Amino acid sequence: MKHALYALTALLAIAGPASAIEGFKAGPVIPDFGPIADNLKPDVATPKDQDYRVSFDIADGATPGEKSRQIETLARFINMMVDAGVPKERLHVAAVFHGGATVDVAKDDYYTANKQAANGNAALIAALVEAGAEIYVCGQSATRYGVTNTDLLPGVKMALSAITAHAMLANQGFRTNPF
Structure with missing residues (x-):
């Protein structure tokens, strides 16, 4: 099962736009990121009348210049929940970045100077912030990597620590998502 998940992740990473991935479609909230399964008929109902408060812990940095699959999981969660009929107002999504992922929430000038590539996550972070996701970065990790508040992408907030x-x-x- 774990290997099948890795294979699917690799396929999604190289396959291109969501509409080009067999069995997947663009999501209703963040169409450029987080493709979701099309024509899925789950046996377990997704309650539409409750609030979902989900946080994600993101510690692994993306390959320089590439989009992080961990970060895209937030977009996929938002897209699939709204597609399943959960009102967007009932979704409360947050991410906490630390460790090697700290630089993934930095502006291009900082990122390029440190990774010799453009930040492949900048547009994804902007889309998540626009969709209402709360994005935090660990102040302790930021200090370790020399990232200041002014180095952060718009909408990213510096926390004391992760x-x-x-x-x-x-x-x-909020409940921390284990994925």
Whole structure:
């Protein structure tokens, strides 16, 4: 199963636009990112009348210049939930970046100077922020990598630490997604 998931992830990464991936379509909220399965008929109902507060922990940095599959998971979650009939207003999504992923939320000038490539996640982060996702970066990791508040992409907020951000989100009822 794990190998099949890796194979699907690799396929999605190289296959191009969502409409070009057999069995997948562009999502209704963030169509350029997070393709979702088309014509899926789940046996388990997705409640449409509850709020979903989901946070993601992102520690692994993307390959320089490429889009992070971990970050795209947020777009996929938003897209599939709305496609399943959950009102967008009921979705509360957050991500906490730390470790090697810290630079993935940095502006191109910082990113290019440190990775010798353009930030392949900048458009994805912008789309997530526009869709209402909260994006935090660990201040401890930022200090380690020399990232300042002014180096961050628009909408990204500096937290004291990843631990603090996760505690704050947990106090607000968020559950950390294990993927």
